[in-house]
Amino acid sequence: xxxxxxxxxxxxxxxxxxxxxxxxxxxxxxxxxxxxxxxxxxxxxxxxxxxxxxxxxxxxxxxxxxxxxxxxxxxxxxxxxxxxxxxxxxxxxxxxxxxxxxxxxxxxxxxxxxxxxxxxxxxxxxxxxxxxxxxxxxxxxxxxxxxxxxxxxxxxxxxxxxxxxxxxxxxxxxxxxxxxxxxxxxxxxxxxxxxxxxxxxxxxxxxxxxxxxxxxxxxxxxxxxxxxxxxxxxxxxxxxxxxxxxxxxxxxxxxxxxxxxxxxxxxxxxxxxxxxxxxxxxxxxxxxxxxxxxxxx
Amino acid sequence: xxxxxxxxxxxxxxxxxxxxxxxxxxxxxxxxxxxxxxxxxxxxxxxxxxxxxxxxxxxxxxxxxxxxxxxxxxxxxxxxxxxxxxxxxxxxxxxxxxxxxxxxxxxxxxxxxxxxxxxxxxxxxxxxxxxxxxxxxxxxxxxxxxxxxxxxxxxxxxxxxxxxxxxxxxxxxxxxxxxxxxxxxxxxxxxxxxxxxxxxxxxxxxxxxxxxxxxxxxxxxxxxxxxxxxxxxxxxxxxxxxxxxxxxxxxxxxxxxxxxxxxxxxxxxxxxxxxxxxxxxxxxxxxxxxxxxxxxx
Numbered sequence: 001x002x003x004x005x006x007x008x009x010x011x012x013x014x015x016x017x018x019x020x021x022x023x024x025x026x027x028x029x030x031x032x033x034x035x036x037x038x039x040x041x042x043x044x045x046x047x048x049x050x051x052x053x054x055x056x057x058x059x060x061x062x063x064x065x066x067x068x069x070x071x072x073x074x075x076x077x078x079x080x081x082x083x084x085x086x087x088x089x090x091x092x093x094x095x096x097x098x099x100x101x102x103x104x105x106x107x108x109x110x111x112x113x114x115x116x117x118x119x120x121x122x123x124x125x126x127x128x129x130x131x132x133x134x135x136x137x138x139x140x141x142x143x144x145x146x147x148x149x150x151x152x153x154x155x156x157x158x159x160x161x162x163x164x165x166x167x168x169x170x171x172x173x174x175x176x177x178x179x180x181x182x183x184x185x186x187x188x189x190x191x192x193x194x195x196x197x198x199x200x201x202x203x204x205x206x207x208x209x210x211x212x213x214x215x216x217x218x219x220x221x222x223x224x225x226x227x228x229x230x231x232x233x234x235x236x237x238x239x240x241x242x243x244x245x246x247x248x249x250x251x252x253x254x255x256x257x258x259x260x261x262x263x264x265x266x267x268x269x270x271x272x273x274x275x276x277x278x279x280x281x282x283x284x285x286x287x288x289x290x291x292x293x294x295x296x297x
Numbered sequence: 298x299x300x301x302x303x304x305x306x307x308x309x310x311x312x313x314x315x316x317x318x319x320x321x322x323x324x325x326x327x328x329x330x331x332x333x334x335x336x337x338x339x340x341x342x343x344x345x346x347x348x349x350x351x352x353x354x355x356x357x358x359x360x361x362x363x364x365x366x367x368x369x370x371x372x373x374x375x376x377x378x379x380x381x382x383x384x385x386x387x388x389x390x391x392x393x394x395x396x397x398x399x400x401x402x403x404x405x406x407x408x409x410x411x412x413x414x415x416x417x418x419x420x421x422x423x424x425x426x427x428x429x430x431x432x433x434x435x436x437x438x439x440x441x442x443x444x445x446x447x448x449x450x451x452x453x454x455x456x457x458x459x460x461x462x463x464x465x466x467x468x469x470x471x472x473x474x475x476x477x478x479x480x481x482x483x484x485x486x487x488x489x490x491x492x493x494x495x496x497x498x499x500x501x502x503x504x505x506x507x508x509x510x511x512x513x514x515x516x517x518x519x520x521x522x523x524x525x526x527x528x529x530x531x532x533x534x535x536x537x538x539x540x541x542x543x544x545x546x547x548x549x550x551x552x553x554x555x556x557x558x559x560x561x562x563x564x565x566x567x568x569x570x571x572x573x574x575x576x577x578x579x580x581x582x583x584x585x586x587x588x589x590x591x592x593x594x
Binding site: 181248 | 472473474475476477478501502503504505506507508510511512541542545548549552553554581582583585586
C-alpha cells in the first residue's frame with residue numbers, strides 16, 4: 001500500500017490562506033515523521049495562477065530531504081520543468097483532464113494540445129533522470145460534460161504508459177463517482193496496464209471517497225492519493241470536501257490490516273497542525289474522533 | 298433496497314435542541330414526500346432519559362399517516378410497549394448492545410437480563426399484531442471493550458430470529474468498522490439467517506460509513522439505516538459524525554443504479570429543514586454540494 005500525500009500542492013493550491021515557507025517546511029517535516037514516503041511538495045506553475053505556491057523554489061531549496069522519501073512537484077509545461085529540475089525534485093507530476101470541456105476551461109488547451117506538450121515534458125524529464133507521474137482528472141465525471149466515457153480515460157492511460165510515466169493517478173475530481181463506476185474503470189484499465197502503473201485519487205465531496213478507495217483496492221489498486229486533513233476543498237463550492245483526508249485513507253486500510261507504514265497518531269498531529277494554519281475546520285473524519293468517546297443509539 | 302429513516306428518533310435523541318411537535322410533524326411530512334417508506338418516529342422511553350422525545354404520544358396522535366409507510370417507535374420495556382400500542386405504532390423497535398460493558402453502562406442491565414425482558418416485549422407486540430425490529434449496537438467495536446467478537450453478535454441474531462423479529466439492524470455504533478470486518482460479520486450471519494432479516498446501521502464517525510455500506514451490500518444486505526443530514530452526532534465527541542446521512546446513502550446506491558425509491562432533491566430539502574432547526578452544520582456530504590461546482594486539482 002502506497003499513500004501519496006498531495007496536501008502541500010493539491011491541498012494548499014485550493015486554500016485561500018498563504019503559508020510561510022517555514023510553516024510549509026514544518027508541516028512537511030511532520031509528514032515525513034508520520035512515515036509518508038511520497039510528498040507532492042509544490043507546483044512550478046506561474047505564480048500568477050497559484051500565488052499560494054509561488055515559493056516552490058525556496059521550499060525545495062530549504063527542504064531537509066530524508067532518504068527514501070520522494071519529493072515531487074507539479075509542472076505545467078517545459079518552463080515549469082526547468083524550474084523543477086533546478087530545484088532538484090525527485091519526480092515531476094503533470095496534469096490533464098479526461099474531459100475536453102474541463103481541460104479547455106482549466107488549461108486553456110485541447111486535450112491533444114496538452115498531451116503533445118506533456119510528451120515533451122516526459123521526454124525531457126526522463127532524459128534528466130527524473131520519473132514522471134501523470135494525473136488524469138475528471139476521469140469519472142466532469143462538472144461541464146457529465147459522465148466521462150471510460151474509453152476516453154483508457155486512451156489517455158495507454159498514451160501515458162507508452163510515454164514512460166512511472167504512475168498514472170486517476171482522479172474523481174468532482175467526487176461524484178460511486179464504487180461500481182470505479183470498479184469498472186479500473187478493471188478495464190488493468191486489462192491494459194499493470195497495477196503498479198495506476199493510482200486512485202478520490203475526493204470526498206459526497207462521502208464516497210473511502211467506498212471508492214475500497215472498490216479500487218478490491219480491483220488490485222495499491223496506490224492512493226490523499227491530503228492531510230482533507231485539505232483542498234473547492235473554491236467554488238464552499239464547505240464541500242476536496243481531497244480525501246490522508247488519515248481517513250490510512251484508517252480504512254490499517255483497519256483492514258493493510259499496512260501503510262504510517263503512524264496514525266503522528267499523521268493526526270500533522271493534520272492538526274495544518275488545520276490551525278489554514279484557520280478552518282477541515283473535513284477530515286478521523287481528526288474529529290476522540291479516544292473513549294461514548295455513544296448512544 | 299430499503300432505506301430506514303431513523304433521524305426523528307436516533308437523530309433527535311442525540312441533539313440538544315428541543316423541536317416542537319409541529320416541527321417534527323413538518324419534517325416527517327417532508328420525509329414522506331421524499332419517498333421514505335420507513336420512518337422511526339420517536340421513542341417511548343421515559344422522558345427523564347430523553348426529554349427531546351417526551352412528546353412521542355402527541356407526535357403519533359397528530360401524525361397524518363400515509364398508506365405504505367411504516368411508522369415505528371423504539372420501546373425500552375413493557376411499559377414503553379403499552380404506550381406504543383396506545384399510540385398505534387406500526388412497528389416497535391428494541392435495542393441492546395452486543396458488548397456486555399456497553400449494555401451495562403447504557404441500559405443498566407446485563408445482556409441476558411435485557412434480552413429476557415425483550416423476549417416478553419416481542420411476544421406481547423406480536424400478540425398485539427405488531428412487528429418488531431431489533432437493534433444490536435456496538436456489533437463491531439465497543440468504546441469500553443474494544444472489538445466485539447462476531448460470535449457474540451451471531452448469538453444475538455439467532456436469538457432475535459427465533460423470537461420472531463421482522464428485522465435485525467446491526468450497528469457500527471462507534472463508527473470504527475472497516476469493510477473487511479463488515480463483510481466477515483454479514484457473511485457469517487447470512488450463513489445462519491436470510492438476508493431479509495438483516496439491516497446495516499452504519500455511523501460515519503471515521504468516514505467509513507459508505508465503504509462499509511458498500512461492503513454489506515456486496516454481501517447481499519439490502520436494508521440500511523440513515524438519518525437525514527447525518528443527524529445525531531455524539532454528545533461526548535463534539536463534531537463527530539453520528540448516523541450516516543440518509544442522502545449520502547441514497548447518493549451511493551442511486552449512483553450504483555440501485556433504486557431506492559427516494560427523490561434526492563426532496564430528501565435534501567428535508568435535510569436542509571432539519572439542519573436549520575437543530576441550528577448546527579450537519580455532517581451530511583451531499584448537502585454541501587451544489588450544482589455546477591467547479592474544481593481544480
